[in-house]
Amino acid sequence: MRKKLVLYLWGRALLVFAACLIVPFLMTIYTSENRLAEFGIPILISIALGKHLSRGDNPYNGRLSIREGIALVGIGFFIICILGTLPFAIAGFPLIDSFFESVSGFTTTGASVLGDLSLVPQELLLWRSLSQWLGGIYIVLVFVTLVPQVGRDAMKLFTGELHGESAERILPRIVETIKALCIFYVSFTGLIVLGLYLVGMNLFEACNYAMTIVSTGGFSIYNDGLARFNSMSINLVVLFCMFIAGGNYVLYFRAYQEGWRKLVRDSEYKGYLLLIAVASFLVVVALAWSGVYSWSDSFFHGIFQTVSIITTSGFAVGNYNSWPDFTKFCLFLLMFVGGCSGSTVGGIKVSRAVILLKSTWEELKRTIHPHMVTKIDMSGVNVPLGLREAISVFFFLYIVIFFVAAATLSLVDDLSIFSAAGISASCLASVGSAFETVASISGYAVLNTPAKIIAIITMILGRLEIFTVCVLFSPDFWDKKKIV
Amino acid sequence: MNYRIVAFLLGELCRTLGIALCVPFILALLWGDPCRVAFAETIVLTAVISYLLINYGKADSKDNITFREGVAVVSGAWVLLTFLGGLPYYFGNILDLVSAVFESISGFTTTGATTITQIVAVPKSMLFWRSMTHWMGGIGIVVWFIALLPNLGTGVVHMYNAEVTGATDDRVLPRIKTTSVALCKIYVGLTTILAILLFGAGMNVFDSITHAFSTIATGGFSSYDTSIVYFKSPLIEMIIAVFMILAGGNFALYFSVGSKGIKELWHDTEFFSYIAIVVVVTLLITGNLAAKTGMGLVEAARYAFFQVASIISTTGFVSNDFDVWPPFSKYMLVMLMFIGACAGSTAGGIKVSRIVILFKTAVAEIKRVLHPSAIFSVKMSGKSVPLSVITGISRFFFLYMLLFAILTLLLASTGLTVTDSMGAIAATISSVGPALGIAGATCTYAPIAPFGKIVICLAMLLGRLELFTLMVLIRPEFWRSTRNW
Numbered sequence: 001m002r003k004k005l006v007l008y009l010w011g012r013a014l015l016v017f018a019a020c021l022i023v024p025f026l027m028t029i030y031t032s033e034n035r036l037a038e039f040g041i042p043i044l045i046s047i048a049l050g051k052h053l054s055r056g057d058n059p060y061n062g063r064l065s066i067r068e069g070i071a072l073v074g075i076g077f078f079i080i081c082i083l084g085t086l087p088f089a090i091a092g093f094p095l096i097d098s099f100f101e102s103v104s105g106f107t108t109t110g111a112s113v114l115g116d117l118s119l120v121p122q123e124l125l126l127w128r129s130l131s132q133w134l135g136g137i138y139i140v141l142v143f144v145t146l147v148p149q150v151g152r153d154a155m156k157l158f159t160g161e162l163h164g165e166s167a168e169r170i171l172p173r174i175v176e177t178i179k180a181l182c183i184f185y186v187s188f189t190g191l192i193v194l195g196l197y198l199v200g201m202n203l204f205e206a207c208n209y210a211m212t213i214v215s216t217g218g219f220s221i222y223n224d225g226l227a228r229f230n231s232m233s234i235n236l237v238v239l240f241c242m243f244i245a246g247g248n249y250v251l252y253f254r255a256y257q258e259g260w261r262k263l264v265r266d267s268e269y270k271g272y273l274l275l276i277a278v279a280s281f282l283v284v285v286a287l288a289w290s291g292v293y294s295w296s297d298s299f300f301h302g303i304f305q306t307v308s309i310i311t312t313s314g315f316a317v318g319n320y321n322s323w324p325d326f327t328k329f330c331l332f333l334l335m336f337v338g339g340c341s342g343s344t345v346g347g348i349k350v351s352r353a354v355i356l357l358k359s360t361w362e363e364l365k366r367t368i369h370p371h372m373v374t375k376i377d378m379s380g381v382n383v384p385l386g387l388r389e390a391i392s393v394f395f396f397l398y399i400v401i402f403f404v405a406a407a408t409l410s411l412v413d414d415l416s417i418f419s420a421a422g423i424s425a426s427c428l429a430s431v432g433s434a435f436e437t438v439a440s441i442s443g444y445a446v447l448n449t450p451a452k453i454i455a456i457i458t459m460i461l462g463r464l465e466i467f468t469v470c471v472l473f474s475p476d477f478w479d480k481k482k483i484v
Numbered sequence: 485m486n487y488r489i490v491a492f493l494l495g496e497l498c499r500t501l502g503i504a505l506c507v508p509f510i511l512a513l514l515w516g517d518p519c520r521v522a523f524a525e526t527i528v529l530t531a532v533i534s535y536l537l538i539n540y541g542k543a544d545s546k547d548n549i550t551f552r553e554g555v556a557v558v559s560g561a562w563v564l565l566t567f568l569g570g571l572p573y574y575f576g577n578i579l580d581l582v583s584a585v586f587e588s589i590s591g592f593t594t595t596g597a598t599t600i601t602q603i604v605a606v607p608k609s610m611l612f613w614r615s616m617t618h619w620m621g622g623i624g625i626v627v628w629f630i631a632l633l634p635n636l637g638t639g640v641v642h643m644y645n646a647e648v649t650g651a652t653d654d655r656v657l658p659r660i661k662t663t664s665v666a667l668c669k670i671y672v673g674l675t676t677i678l679a680i681l682l683f684g685a686g687m688n689v690f691d692s693i694t695h696a697f698s699t700i701a702t703g704g705f706s707s708y709d710t711s712i713v714y715f716k717s718p719l720i721e722m723i724i725a726v727f728m729i730l731a732g733g734n735f736a737l738y739f740s741v742g743s744k745g746i747k748e749l750w751h752d753t754e755f756f757s758y759i760a761i762v763v764v765v766t767l768l769i770t771g772n773l774a775a776k777t778g779m780g781l782v783e784a785a786r787y788a789f790f791q792v793a794s795i796i797s798t799t800g801f802v803s804n805d806f807d808v809w810p811p812f813s814k815y816m817l818v819m820l821m822f823i824g825a826c827a828g829s830t831a832g833g834i835k836v837s838r839i840v841i842l843f844k845t846a847v848a849e850i851k852r853v854l855h856p857s858a859i860f861s862v863k864m865s866g867k868s869v870p871l872s873v874i875t876g877i878s879r880f881f882f883l884y885m886l887l888f889a890i891l892t893l894l895l896a897s898t899g900l901t902v903t904d905s906m907g908a909i910a911a912t913i914s915s916v917g918p919a920l921g922i923a924g925a926t927c928t929y930a931p932i933a934p935f936g937k938i939v940i941c942l943a944m945l946l947g948r949l950e951l952f953t954l955m956v957l958i959r960p961e962f963w964r965s966t967r968n969w
Contacts, residue, residue, distance in 0.1 A: 066854055286897070326896045329905065333889050356882050363879040364959045367952055368551065385875075392878030393849040396842050399885060403819060410811035411772065417811055417818075417920070418903045435902075470850045477854060 001067045004059055009072055010079065011053025017080060018046035020134055024087070027123040035091070035121060042086040067477065073142050074464060074472040080138075081106050081460075084131050088114075091124055096449055103456045104444075105131030107463035108139070108344055110218025110314045110432030113445045113452065117223050122204070125221045129208040136215025136344035137185050139463065140249055141178060180253050189214045192241050199233040213241045216344045218314030218432040226317050232300075235317055239304050246311035246339030247272065267378045268351040272310075272340050275350060279334055280306045283327045290324040302327075309334045312345045314432030321435060328435060335425045336398075346430030346462050348398055351378065352391050359388050397466050402428055405458045412450035423447075427455045428462035485552045485963070492541025493549070493557045493643075494564060497629055498534035501565050502527055504620060505613075508572070512609035519607045522576035530568050552962060554642025559954055561625055562945055566592045569617055578606055582934045589941045591617030592625070593948035594830055596704020596800040596917030597940070599930045603709045608690065611707045615694035621948070622701025622830035623671050623735075624648060631664035646953045648828065663736075670735050675700045678727045685719045699724055700731045702830045704800030704917040710926070711802040718786060721803050725793040729762060732797030732825025753865045754826050754837040758796075761836065765820060766792045769813045776810040788813075796820040798831040800917025807924035814920060818907070821914045822884075832915030832947050834884055837864065838877045845874055883951050888913060891943050898936040908932070912940045913947040 025039035064072070081103050088098030097113045104111045105128050112128075114120055192210035197203060205221065212219045222228045226238060247269060255262040263269050284302030288295045301318045308315045309331045320331065338347020358376040365374060376383050406424035409415055415423070415437055422434035423444075438444055447455065461469050471477055505527050512520035549557070570588030573579045579587060583599040590597045591614055600606060620628060624647045630640055644660050679696035683689060691707055698705050708714035712721060733755055741748045749755050766789045773784035787804040794801045795817050806817060824833015841862055848860035861868040888909055895905040900922060907920030908929070918925045923932070929940065946954050956962050 066856070070853075325899070325901045325905070326893070329893055329896045329902045332902065333893070357886075359875075360879045360883050360886070361959075363876060364952065364956050365961060367956050368959060368961050389845075389875065389878065390849055392875070392882065393842075393846045395882055395885075396878070397846055399881075403815075407812060407815035407819065410815050414776075415811060416903070417814060417906075418901075420811065420815070467850065467853060471853045474850055474854070476851055 001065065001071065002059065005064075006068055006071050007053045008056070008059055010076055011050045011055075013076060013080070014046045014050030014083075015054065017083065017134075018043050018050060020130065021046065021087075023130060024123040024127040027126055031122055035123070038087045038090045038121075038123065039127075041090060042083055045086070046083060070468055070471050070477070074468045077106070077138075077460070077464060084127075087124060087127055091121065096452055097445075100444070100452050100456055101128065102131065103459050104432070105217070105219065106135035106138070107430050107459040108132050108135045108215045108217040108312075108346070109427060109430040109459050109463075110212065111427065111434075111438075111444045111455065111459075112219065112432075113447070115445045117221060126204075126208060128219045129211040129217075129221070132215040132217030132219055133189070133211035135463075136217065137182070139344055140181055140185065140342070177250070177253070181249055184249055184253060185214065188244070192237075195237045195241070196234065199237055200231055201229070201234065209238070210241075213238060213313065213315075214245050214344070216242065216245050216311045216313045216339070216430075218308075218312075220315070226315055235300070235304060238315060239307055242311045242313050242315070243276070243307050245313075246307070246343055246345050248340040248342035250342045251340070265379060267354055268340050271350045271354045275334075275337065276307060276310060279310065279330060283330050286324055286326045286330070292323055293318075305331060306334065309431060309433075310337065310345075311339045312347055312429050312431045314426070316433055332422065332425060332435070335429045335431050336402075338429050346428070348395065348429075352394065354378065355383055355388060355391050356395060358383075359392070394466065397470070398428070401458070401461055401466065405454055408454050409451055412454065413448050415451070423451075423455060424458060427458040430459060430462055485556060486549070488541040489549055490541070490553050490556045490560065491537045493553075494560050495534045495537030495539075495541060497557075497561045497565060497625065498530050498537060498568065500625075500629055500632070501568060502530040502534060504616065505530065505569075505572075507616065508609045508613040511612055512607070515608055517607035517609045519572065519576040519578075519610050522572045522574075523609070523613075525575045526568065526571040529571065533564075533568070549640065549642060551642045554640075554644075555646045555953055555956060555962075557643055558626055558646040559949065559957060562592070562949060565625060566945075569613075572610065572613060576607070576610060578610065582937050583930070586929065586937045586941055587614070588617060589944050590912075590917070591615075591703065591705065592621030593915050593944040594618050594622050594701045594703040594798070594832070595912055595915040595944050595948075596698065597912055597919075597923065597929050597944070598705065598917075599928055599937070601928050601930050603707065608707075611705075612690070612694060614705050615697040615703070615707070618701040618703030618705055619675070619697035622703065622731075623667060627664050627667060630660060631668045647949065666739055667735050670738055671700065674727070674730065678723070681723050681727075682720065685723055686717060687715070687720065695724065699727050699799065699801070700830070702728065702731050702797045702799045702825070702832075702915070704794075706801065712790070713803055721786065721790050724801060725790045728793045728797040728799045728801070729759075731799070732758065732793075732829050732831045734826040734828035736828045737826075751865060753840060753863075757840050758826050758836045761820075761823065762792055762796060765796070765816050769809075769816055772810055772813045772816075776812075791817065792820065795916055796823065796831075796833075797825045797829075798833055798914050798916045800911070802918055802925040805925045807920060807926065818910055818920075821910045821916050824914050832913070834881065834914075838880065840864065841869055841874060841877050842881060845878070880951065883955065884913070887943075887946060887951065891939055894939045895932075895936050898933040898939075900932070900936065908936075908940060909943050913943040915944060915947050 021039050021043045025043060028035050028039055081099070084102035084106055085098045088101050089095055093114065100113045110132065117125065189210050192213055193206045196206035196209055201209065208221045220226065226235060251263065251266055251269060280303045283306050284298050287293055287298035287302050292298070293301055304317055305320050312335070320328065336348055337353050338349050339345035341349045341351045355376065355378065362374045362376055366372060402424050405428065406420045409423055410417065410420040419434065419436035419438060422436065423438055426432060426434040437446060444452070444455065505523060509520060509523035509527060512523055566589045567585055569592060570585040573584035573587050574581050579599060586599055596618070603611070626643050626647045630644060641660050644664070675696050678699055679692045682692035682695055687695065694707050697703070706712065712724060737748065737752055737755060766785070769788040769792060770781070770785045773779050773788060774781050779787070790803040791806055798821070806814065822834055823839055824835050825831035827835045827837045841864060844862040848862060851860060852858065862874060863869065891913065892905045892909045895909055896902060900908070904921040904923065908923045911917060911919035911923070923929050929937065932940070
């Protein structure tokens with residue numbers, strides 16, 4: 001591993017990070033001058049550290065080894081989360097709460113422990129939303145551009161492209177893709193700001209919500225979330241934008257270049273649409289049947305909550321905890337699936353779920369005809385066996401981690417079975433909202449410190465797609481003799 | 485598919501069931517139980533169905549059976565025989581039809597989930613039949629059939645494979661017939677030893693036989709409402725706990741222990757992991773119970789060990805109401821439900837060997853991220869596991885979770901809470917029995933709506949036949965009668 005290279009790239013990343021911190025800093029100047037330290041100190045630290053690390057020539061030659069990639073992505077994410085903690089900590093929140101809030105932001109989870117948001121300074125609220133926005137673009141860029149260069153099958157899926165092209169051939173396209181993604185991400189955010197502004201939010205609210213919607217994060221700047229606005233038009237704009245944000249950005253980009261028909265030809269996107277349709281149908285019917293809402297209200301609430309959970313945003317308009325158990329279990333299952341790969345959503349992802357289903361269907365055929373050679377397709381491209389195996393292993397690890405986290409949560413904080421399972425599934429898929437004890441996104445404040453730590457670990461594991469963290473902590477990774 | 489041979493074999497299996505039904509019938513006559521009429525009616529009905537089936541199928545009985553016929557016979561047998569086996573409860577006016585079939589499926593699949601709210605009111609011969617269904621279903625209806633009946637040809641391997649548990653083919657003896665006979669010998673031997681021990685520990689003859697049946701089959705039906713709590717005897721608890729663990733081990737492994745010595749046990753990765761899981765989880769639950777409830781350490785250890793043995797072997801006996809235990813202990817028990825015991829045993833669940841292979845595959849996959857061109861092999865007991873087996877196991881795990889989710893969703897649609905539905909499906913798809921909440925340790929499945937009971941019946945059958953045997957029926961290729969590949 002070329003340590004110098006990794007440190008250099010971290011340094012560059014820190015400088016970008018410092019630039020982002022300027023935004024809330026400027027806002028602090030505008031609102032209250034005696035809180036300048038909140039963002040001043042982190043900016044100074046980031047610049048100093050960044051400059052120090054990135055001194056000298058650029059050693060990057062366009063190639064990264066697997067180890068370098070993982071060190072860059074995995075450890076880099078920790079560093080950013082720690083630096084993101086500082087503004088909250090300096091503002092006087094307990095250290096563990098600040099860290100939780102930072103991790104929840106950068107992983108685009110949206111679980112909050114700050115308590116009463118009306119007491120939180122505005123620039124910190126902006127910083128929370130901004131951290132989700134940054135976390136979102138970080139994940140998209142890292143997993144769409146960097147990981148396919150270095151990662152193996154399990155990660156490849158993020159690109160939405162299954163052809164195993166070599167790094168040299170992808171490289172010229174990568175710069176183009178990064179640019180396109182950034183433009184798309186920024187302009188989509190801009191459009192949402194505009195849309196929300198037009199339907200009645202003020203500029204500050206519109207910016208905050210746009211950032212948390214596009215990153216499928218779910219942070220709100222009010223205690224009662226979207227319900228505060230009590231406006232159907234706002235809700236519909238949010239719903240539509242969440243739905244778009246749950247799709248694959250690379251696919252949108254290709255569809256923009258090659259025609260919109262590409263969207264409906266994509267196996268994953270089809271699966272995504274189908275899943276939303278089926279799940280919404282079940283939830284809507286169950287809601288109307290049980291008489292919680294009228295038919296028209298159930299229609300809106302059912303679809304909104306389904307999309308909010310599938311895209312792992314975690315926004316809530318109605319109190320879904322008082323809904324019938326059937327709908328709660330539906331939402332719980334949706335947390336595991338998540339949206340499309342190549343987006344900011346968490347969870348197992350629709351593409352993996354589709355491949356798992358297809359493999360199982362194929363395995364049943366193989367049971368009948370043991371010697372038959374079978375293959376499975378995604379959007380007409382053959383899925384190699386190695387990738388299928390990696391996905392199966394990913395699924396197994398996902399379930400194991402979900403279970404271990406839920407069990408330890410119930411051990412340290414005496415949570416009921418379903419609320420522990422809800423928190424675990426929710427954090428792992430970066431949703432945020434859970435059930436029972438943690439009924440709303442801000443409900444995480446009731447957890448005790450060990451439970452918060454477990455939630456933090458779960459969020460990071462889920463966001464870094466498990467494998468990254470597992471590799472980071474495997475003894476082989478640190479073994480100097482086994483240089484790759 | 486050759487329907488005639490399927491019909492013929494199903495008819496033969498019905499006849500076997502009819503003969504088995506004579507045992508409780510004779511007991512009912514001896515004890516003068518009023519339910520003797522119910523048994524007589526069932527026997528007659530079974531005889532008629534068996535006659536019709538054999539008559540229809542006899543013409544082609546010389547043909548050999550292929551994979552499809554094997555699967556059809558086994559799944560048909562588990563549906564038909566469990567239905568017939570439930571009729572005595574219905575004819576005897578003990579349960580309604582759905583509950584009666586539920587009770588029977590629960591018996592044959594060795595689940596031990598009951599819908600009878602007052603066991604004291606049930607005639608003894610009926611209780612005997614209940615435990616007997618466990619005992620017959622435990623090792624497998626078809627295995628008995630193969631062991632007891634004259635040779636059926638080489639195709640019988642398909643029937644054997646469709647019913648026996650586990651991912652790999654680990655027959656100890658070259659021929660299916662001799663393997664089945666060997667398995668039955670071990671099974672009968674263990675049951676006899678346990679019955680004698682229980683009798684020695686203070687049970688009466690009836691209780692010791694029925695509990696021996698339920699234990700060795702890892703079933704869980706007891707002849708008392710309060711299950712093992714009734715006896716209030718640590719000695720009985722320990723005997724049953726040890727035999728539950730034994731019954732959760734691989735019977736084929738015991739056979740090789742007989743020929744190669746006791747060392748075989750520890751050289752077997754699965755058995756070793758199984759015991760390790762039992763020890764670790766017992767310690768965890770003991771600590772949790774001692775810390776969070778008022779139990780003393782010894783008492784906590786006693787209940788924890790029994791319950792761990794009972795749940796991991798998917799038996800479902802209860803020595804302490806675990807529904808009031810702290811959530812962490814309940815989580816551990818639910819985890820054990822999913823894991824289950826060893827392949828080739830009478831237990832349900834995913835099975836320890838599959839879990840171990842999945843973990844080893846995961847470790848290999850993580851290493852492969854760093855060393856993309858290296859080849860890693862997954863080993864069990866020193867032997868490398870073929871790739872096709874590994875892929876099969878991964879799919880099995882996914883299918884297990886998928887079906888668990890779907891069945892829970894269906895059960896929740898009847899109005900049960902999430903925890904109750906998840907608990908009930910986890911407990912029945914793994915053939916444990918007592919679940920959490922509404923169907924908890926001290927409760928029964930009686931309050932669940934008929935639709936919910938049908939869902940649970942499906943869960944029990946799917947779990948017992950390890951999913952694939954029933955799931956291949958939904959592949960269109962299975963029904964296409966053109967030709968075999």
